[in-house]
Amino acid sequence: xxxxxxxxxxxxxxxxxxxxxxxxxxxxxxxxxxxxxxxxxxxxxxxxxxxxxxxxxxxxxxxxxxxxxxxxxxxxxxxxxxxxxxxxxxxxxxxxxxxxxxxxxxxxxxxxxxxxxxxxxxxxxxxxxxxxxxxxxxxxxxxxxxxxxxxxxxxxxxxxxxxxxxxxxxxxx
Numbered sequence: 001x002x003x004x005x006x007x008x009x010x011x012x013x014x015x016x017x018x019x020x021x022x023x024x025x026x027x028x029x030x031x032x033x034x035x036x037x038x039x040x041x042x043x044x045x046x047x048x049x050x051x052x053x054x055x056x057x058x059x060x061x062x063x064x065x066x067x068x069x070x071x072x073x074x075x076x077x078x079x080x081x082x083x084x085x086x087x088x089x090x091x092x093x094x095x096x097x098x099x100x101x102x103x104x105x106x107x108x109x110x111x112x113x114x115x116x117x118x119x120x121x122x123x124x125x126x127x128x129x130x131x132x133x134x135x136x137x138x139x140x141x142x143x144x145x146x147x148x149x150x151x152x153x154x155x156x157x158x159x160x161x162x163x164x165x166x167x168x169x170x171x172x173x
Contacts, residue, residue, distance in 0.1 A: 004067040004089055004128065011120040013077065014113065016085060019058060019070035024051040026081050027072060030105035039138040066090045069098075073117045075108065082108040085121045087133075095131035102147060109143070115150035122151045126170050133170060136163040 009016040017023075028047040037043060045053060061068045067089040073082045083104035089096050100121060104114045122133055135153055137144045145155075145166075153166040 004069065006069040006071055007124075009071065009120045009124050011116050013075060014116055014120065015074040015076060016071035016117060016120055017074055019054060019072055019084070021051055021054045021058060023072045023081065024054050027054075027084070030081055030083060031103065033106040035106060036103060039141045039144075061088075063090075071117075071121070073104065073113060075113065082113055083117070085117045087121060087125060089125075089128075089130065092132065096129055097132045097134060098125050098130045099134050099136070100125075100151075101135060102144075114143070114147045118147050118151040122153075122168065130170055133168045135166045136160050137166055138163050 006018040008018065025047045028045060028050045031050075032044045034043060057068055057070050067087075069087040069089060071085050073084060074080070075082045083102065085100065085102045087098040087100045089098045091097075100118065102114050102118050102121075104117075125133055133151075133153060135144075135148050137148055137155075148154075148166040151168070153168045156165045156167050158165040
């Protein structure tokens with residue numbers, strides 16, 4: 001699947017830019033609020049730790065059947081990064097499945113940025129041979145549930161590690 005790559009995506013207000021190691025310093029500030037880890041655990045990464053993580057992500061998955069696609073979210077009007085979206089694409093019985101995730105820094109939450117970015121990502125995945133898009137969302141995380149709904153995903157009732165699987169079948173007739 002080496003032909004799958006994160007390419008720039010533009011929406012009404014946002015540019016989703018392919019992740020680069022050079023984004024780490026600005027993103028460390030964007031993601032610095034410990035409250036962002038309420039549902040996912042852990043603590044904010046230092047700029048150095050984020051650079052190391054971004055080096056691993058941009059190097060790609062060690063499994064040639066899996067593609068890691070990662071973007072930073074640029075809010076054009078403010079010329080600043082506000083968060084990230086990602087998709088892990090892997091083969092499944094019906095084609096390809098993309099597991100997506102998103103995070104928007106606390107100062108930019110409540111402005112529809114995550115929803116707009118997730119819709120842009122899912123729209124792009126729909127132009128690829130992706131059959132199913134999934135996200136795993138903590139049952140108490142209403143904001144992420146709203147983002148998933150905006151991107152056309154619906155809860156399935158299936159649980160994984162304490163989170164609900166949300167899903168959208170991309171090529172239903």
